[in-house]
Amino acid sequence: MWPCKVCDISLSTRYELLKHFRLKHFHYGRNCRYPCLYADCPCTFTSWKNLLSHTYQTHRKLTAANVQLTTFFCQTCACKEILTEKEYFAHVNQHLRQYETVTCMFEGCKFETNIYGTFHSHKNRKHNPYTLNDFKAGIVKLAAQSDESGSTVDESPSSSADIDFVPPLDADSEIDTSDDLPKLVEQKIAAVLLKLENIFHVPSTAIDELLDELHFLLSTVSVPVTCSSLSDFLKNKNLEVDSLIIKELADVLCKSNPLVKSIGKDGPLSTTYKRKEYFKDLLNIVEPVEFILDQKKSRTFQYIPLLQSLQQLLDCTAVLNGIISSHRTQETTDKLDNQQYRSIRDGLYFKDNTFLSGDELKICLTLYIDDFELCNPLGTSRKKHKLCSVYWILNNLPPGSHSALSSIYLTVLCKSDDVKVYGYGKILEPLLQDLCTLEEHGVFSSKLGKFVKGTVHSVVADNLGAHGLAGFVESFSGQYICRFCTAQKVDIQTRDVHSGAFLLRTKEIHEAHVKSAQETDTNCFGVKRACVLTEKLQHFHVNTGYPPDIVHDLFEGIVPSELALCFSVLISKKYFSLECLNTRIVKFPYKWSDKKNRSQVIPNSYSCKKTIGGNAHENWNLIRLLPFLVGDLIPEDELAWQVILDLKEIVELAVAPVHTDETIAYLDVKVSEHRQRLLELNPDVKLLPKHHYLEHYPHLIKCFGPLLGLWTMRFEAKHSFFKQVARHTNNFRNIALTLAAKHQQFISYHIYSSTLNTSNLEVSNVSTVQVDVLNKEVVLALRQKYPNISQVHLAKSVTTRGINYKNGMLIACGSTAGMPEFAEILQMCIRGDELSFIVRLLCAWYRDHFRSFELTSSPGKEVALVQLEELTDCYPLVAYTVCSKRMVTLKRHIVIKD
16 A cells, blocks of 8 residues: 555555645645655655656666565576566567567567567557556566565555556556546646746736637547547447447547636636636635725725735644744743743843733734835836835744745735825724734634734834834934934944943833924934834834844945945055956855855946945855955955954854854954954044944844844845736736735745645655665764664755755864864765764864864764754855865854853
8 A cells, every 4th residue: 555645545556646646735836845655755846747757767666676576587588586577678688689589478469579679669569558467477477565564465466567657647547536526627727827827927818818729629629539539449349339429429528628617618717807716715815905095196005904814824734833833842942041042032022022922822923114116227117116015924933934935925015105195104004903903802713713812023124114114214314313222423433332322212212202203393313203003003112123134234234335445455555456356256166055146246436436236145145255265365464354354253143043142242342343443444434324233233132032033135035026927917007906916826825835744855866775885983873863774865965944955065063162063964864854964074273364264184084974953053054275275164153052
């Protein structure tokens, strides 16, 4: 029997299992991964074609070789006990190549030949396809197979025929029709059409035309072909049937096809409107609601009901299991009190929020607000279709779960001009009503059987968006530029936050400023008005709800600005030229993810513009790899170089996913030192407001947890979906409605596809080896964890938790004297859902001039087995050769475990 990995059903043959899996569980989602049907195989695939190819190529030989149910006997010689069909035909080919006469081995055929090509032509024409039942008596002998209990099971040719696997599309086994198969086929067709329209962005008019042509081919053109096939079949069976009856039968068969019925004139998928209605019923789509701002001017905005969206998520078993699992894990972590900051739940603001921090499960949301341009920002339509979007994520899921764009949800979409005219209060009114209901009554979960309350924990935005929604002054050239304290812009040039010279904003102070601004109708310490969220919600406050954004503060603010300043100094001292720097940037041997995010050349205008430009990914890559690019050209005591190295270290600390009180204190010291060195390098430098925000980071990490979980990087990537839809639909009449409707179908499709519980590992190709052939140390480590293990799966590339590992990458595993230890991945072992690394241990010495580690082989060149859970940091690293030395630099700060 072949058990299904998804449900409890077991099928008699592998082919039946493949058909069951494709019909019942395959959703064709872009990001969905589906496991190999074999219980001991860890491979997963994103397409049916790849899964089928893997099953046919990999497990065809394994099944026959492992169970050894068949034995082949040669008719030409006395050779016996040929175990597989492949070996049998290879043996027959040897006779033919020696021009020995071979008699056809299939039942009822007396063909003979001694020519290799003639034999294979005959076999392909007369005996294709075939099964073990088609061989002559005495050629195939079936052995007995023992089950787990030790009893012997006699196998018949029909039950073992799936050893010689025939691709499902060519097989003729009967499909189980106990369920409503036509309805199931209809749903599968609908899923494919939905994918074409909302993931590949095929226009609905093109799909309509495709379905019309397909319906004509299947219902009309295919009738004569079916008549001919039926006629030939009946003649082969020596049956004489009137041609009119055959034609009528062919017509009935073609028109009764579930595909023809679904896309026909009266079918539920025949038109765009019918498909939309069908998708609503099938996927439970939460439709956008249009709110009118000004009927005369036709000013509207789109709102996706938050409560309905939450209910849709809570009804998804996979999402609900993730929420419950994360809640239990956090409860255990809270009891340990290990003083580590891993998520927003570890921050002071969350712990001080009695509504969210209790033992009862509460929904915790993070909102994001931003404007984005649909059209070319340099074209004639710039700013004409600029939109303001409000997204949200569910913080109840584990950290890292929101990297996928399908985990970021839309709630408001409107024109940016309307926000300026009507204000945030009017635009966010329906959202605030739903949030108030969520706080007071909650949303009902049918699977939990109760109402679950919740609220907003934080609002993520760039500085302009955060100040606009929070009610602060939106000009950063004015007097008060900080939402965290009352510092004035002139004071940040001479005083820093570390000195304690600036008064931090508190709830009481902010309320006083709001009251004063309302009475005088002028801003008070940078406060213009009250925050609409604070006014409406009971458990959200502006003072604790707007974290900083490291993307805009560091990667698109401080890093390009300071690099431009330091490059000017280093080039003026003739350590290198701009041409030399750009040449090294272009020719650097980037590897893996560094190649995708490789830095762009520095423009000639960088000095006058006081910035090198570039996006966040490029600037992050440049500051991290800059020591490898030009570090060998610069003396160790160069002040501009020390400024760059300090900035590199600050970036690593800012993007760290885990913090302790020690790392936060170290960040505080580094920021203070960096400020002093920057002013020493250029006393006339004008510090940016973002330099001041950076000085608040140590305190804000304690309040919000790691800032990496609250950056705008993935939210901004979400804009790409709407830009693609706008480009393909090319319909701007009511662009917000078009985009919102497309997005909701996209989200519902992914929720529908997420019902399959797949492996945590994503691997497409493995090789199975005996444990005894591995290194002795590896064998010992494997058998300590798996005492009875005899073979293991090895892979060259594995993805888990969204991180891809490949042979040749470096991992941090262990520590010595407070410094991380590194190892090179040689192979990756997979046992069930568990991943282990076969590594070669390396010795590392810290090189301060490069802020990197120099690597050498360990004296004994030890090979070891490292479990995924044993890694000091899960992010893989890359080694580069610099000045004939192998070196590695961190991408984020690593917390060394005691």
